[in-house]
Amino acid sequence: MELKITCIPGDGIGPEIVAEAKKVLDAVAAKYGHVMRYTDILMGGASIDVHGVPLTEEAVETAKSADAVLMGSIGGDTTTSPWYKLPPNLRPEAGLLAIRKALNLFANLRPAVLYEELAGACPLKKEISAAGFDMMIMRELTGGLYFGERKTVEENGVRKAIDTLTYDENEIRRIAIKGFDIARKRRKKVTSVDKANVLDSSRLWRKVVEEVAKDYPDVALEHMLVDNCAMQLVKDPAQFDVILTENMFGDILSDEASMVTGSIGMLASASLNDTKFGLYEPSHGSAPDIAGKDIANPIATILSASMMLRYSFDLDQEADAIDNAVKSVLQAGFRTADIMSEGCQRVGCRQMGDLLTERI
Numbered sequence: 001m002e003l004k005i006t007c008i009p010g011d012g013i014g015p016e017i018v019a020e021a022k023k024v025l026d027a028v029a030a031k032y033g034h035v036m037r038y039t040d041i042l043m044g045g046a047s048i049d050v051h052g053v054p055l056t057e058e059a060v061e062t063a064k065s066a067d068a069v070l071m072g073s074i075g076g077d078t079t080t081s082p083w084y085k086l087p088p089n090l091r092p093e094a095g096l097l098a099i100r101k102a103l104n105l106f107a108n109l110r111p112a113v114l115y116e117e118l119a120g121a122c123p124l125k126k127e128i129s130a131a132g133f134d135m136m137i138m139r140e141l142t143g144g145l146y147f148g149e150r151k152t153v154e155e156n157g158v159r160k161a162i163d164t165l166t167y168d169e170n171e172i173r174r175i176a177i178k179g180f181d182i183a184r185k186r187r188k189k190v191t192s193v194d195k196a197n198v199l200d201s202s203r204l205w206r207k208v209v210e211e212v213a214k215d216y217p218d219v220a221l222e223h224m225l226v227d228n229c230a231m232q233l234v235k236d237p238a239q240f241d242v243i244l245t246e247n248m249f250g251d252i253l254s255d256e257a258s259m260v261t262g263s264i265g266m267l268a269s270a271s272l273n274d275t276k277f278g279l280y281e282p283s284h285g286s287a288p289d290i291a292g293k294d295i296a297n298p299i300a301t302i303l304s305a306s307m308m309l310r311y312s313f314d315l316d317q318e319a320d321a322i323d324n325a326v327k328s329v330l331q332a333g334f335r336t337a338d339i340m341s342e343g344c345q346r347v348g349c350r351q352m353g354d355l356l357t358e359r360i
């Protein structure tokens with residue numbers, strides 16, 4: 001199979017971690033008989049330095065012509081970098097917002113996995129972390145409170161701010177379908193999270209999710225109120241497979257879930273549109289404090305590449321090969337600095353990429 005992939009190395013550690021991800025993807029291609037066609041584009045600070053803007057039209061067109069986009073991370077030190085003296089619409093992050101919009105990415109996926117070998121980094125009690133967890137938070141990305149009408153007014157000398165939470169059934173249906181499709185590739189359970197005891201938008205969410213569930217009789221569906229979900233994430237995270245939720249709830253819950261893993265350098269993510277197309281990137285930022293030192297952890301980006309194979313190309317076996325290589329490297333005791341613990345062997349970014357490549 002020929003895979004057309006647009007790469008965005010970006011800023012800070014971005015180019016280092018994307019280089020390692022390409023190395024691992026090349027090993028997958030060699031083993032399973034695929035051809036990877038990469039085209040790099042500039043975004044964020046790297047694009048500002050060359051073109052004066054964080055994302056050009058040509059870069060967007062290149063991304064659109066690919067089957068998927070693999071990104072490192074963008075941005076610099078927000079207090080010292082000259083990029084942050086520019087107006088907000090010309091700063092690095094504006095490039096990310098623009099590409100998400102241009103590619104119509106509405107479903108955000110953030111896996112939170114606790115690896116047995118890294119359980120020590122988990123801030124939860126041992127009896128909870130011992131069970132491990134492996135969940136996927138699916139967050140709607142383009143609707144809800146963050147995109148509704150908003151205004152601040154003054155009434156009789158009192159300032160008043162209004163935000164509007166709106167969802168129509170089509171917006172809910174398309175993310176629910178994605179959620180059930182993804183659950184089918186996992187442990188076949190969807191927990192739909194809402195606040196249906198209070199919000200009309202949540203009551204519609206619940207109805208539409210139930211309608212979609214009828215087409216997926218093999219997937220178990222449960223509903224959970226968002227406040228309960230926030231508690232369950234720290235009380236019994238092992239119960240979750242796919243958590244399906246709207247924009248603001250997902251924003252908060254996905255950060256909570258990633259923090260309970262305790263390992264920022266391990267967390268992948270993806271944003272999908274209504275085709276197989278997706279943008280895959282680590283959850284962390286560009287870590288300018290460690291850029292260029294060959295100490296960054298490339299695993300989050302490599303696991304993002306694995307998600308790309310699984311969700312954009314349906315290459316589950318190849319994605320499993322990457323996920324198993326990560327487990328095997330951790331079991332063998334190799335660690336980058338951010339996940340280092342006593343008795344393990346510390347390796348750099350490049351060596352971690354080599355160790356994973358060897359195991360494909």
Ligand code: NAD
Binds near residue numbers: 072093096290
């Ligand atoms: P960050 O995630 O870049 O770094 C936070 C801390 O985690 C730092 O100490 C860093 O060294 C460490 N870290 C992050 N990734 C690591 C890795 N792979 N290996 C080892 N250590 C790692 O967050 P920040 O410092 O708040 O932001 C830095 C820049 O990144 C900012 O410009 C911010 O806007 C940008 N950012 C970009 C994205 C993105 O591209 N999607 C996301 C978040 C932040």
